[in-house]
Amino acid sequence: MGHKVRFMVYLLFFWCVSCAKEEAVPVQVDFYVKVENQDYSVPVLIKIINQTQDADTYHWTFEGGSPSISTDKNPGIIQYSNAGDYTIRLQASNKDGSEGSKEIKVTTDADIIAGFKAIVVDDHFPPVMVNILNTTEGAKSFQWTFEGGEPSLSFDREPGVVVFEEPGDYRVRMEASNGRESKIVEQTVSVASHLLADFDFEPVFEDDDLQVPVTLMLKNNSISATEYEWTFEGGNPTTNNGEDPQVVFNNHGTYSIQLKANNGKASQTISKQVTLFPNTNLRIFSNVRLGINTAHNTNSNGAFFSTKTRMVYSKDDLPNLDGSLVDIAFFGLNADFTFNKFISPDEVQEYTFDAIPNANHTKFINLQESCNCSAALTMDQFDAMEDDTLLQSLNIEETLEGTQDFDDAMVPRIILFKTSDGRKGAIKIKEFIQAGLDSYILVDIKVQKQ
Incomplete structure (x- = not known):
């Protein structure tokens, strides 16, 4: 009976051991990869997500990656610096001796350097x-x-x-x-824009009346041009290849100016006409304002005038003024115009004005009616004057009587003058404008160019 019990115990033991071996836990290997930012261009960062179950040890192999191996359960992020096809492999095991493995293929691309x-x-x-x-x-x-x-x-x-x-x-x-x-x-x-040939022209300042001789300045307005061929009918020069040339016309008439513009692919030609007039040798200025002494000194209406620059100058203009250009100076004592006279630019300091630097002498005949001289010009002659013929014959000399002052009793009044460079002229006083301290006279001036 005792032997039988022991035999039964042994059978139960072996049966239990056999059951334990049959119930060993297997390793379930699983993982997946995630490419960071879905950017497959190297350098590529791949995150490993391990989903393996019932494993105690891990051995990762990252072909071409950094790091290349790992024994961590979660190796984290692997970097691939070169383009290619690579294998990621995991071998896992547990204490029961169970093992398993899995591989995933990844492909990395070369970085696109676009240009x-x-x-x-x-x-x-x-x-x-x-x-x-x-x-x-x-x-x-x-x-x-x-x-x-x-x-x-x-x-x-x-x-x-x-x-x-x-x-x-x-x-x-x-x-x-x-x-x-x-x-x-x-x-x-x-x-660039299509080729367009175009130009304008204008005379130099001294020739703005277009009386010959005339110097014209050409302003090239062509578009998309690199070469220019100018032809000046009747001009000097007759041709030019510059971009903005000048040309001189010595004879009056109507002339053609032609420009041919070229850019190597296309060319275009344009012509314009200019009409030039005979030389009257007479420069005409209309409605010039010349102020009394207070108007000049407060800079409201200047008392100095240049027939060369065609400008009126007041007190504040003197520091920057080339005084040799001033031809005419007017002195008006007050707004009632009881004492007025034209004076030479080099003598203005004697009439309450500041001196004009580098001033020249101009001869004036303020009173033709009492000058005791041969020079005379009537109102009608002044108005009819279209050239300098009458001025050529005038013998303008200063006399004590002729340089005297005048009032506003006679309107209009003709004043004769001769500049330091020998040009003769006449001033027509048209109005005496009473405006208090800003009072002025309104004049027309006709003077020889040369």
């Missing part, structure tokens, strides 16, 4: 040819868009030459792809 050069052939004048040079690295396919160009679209790596016919700014766009990722690069191509 191109748009090289303009010759120049920016239409039509413009642009040679497209692709400098992109790491891409497998391309899509080009050429706004306003011919062709307008291309899928070639090297699209070659694109032609832009019309003026404007156009966008050249390249999209480069490696199959999973793409990058876009844009540039602008500028096409």
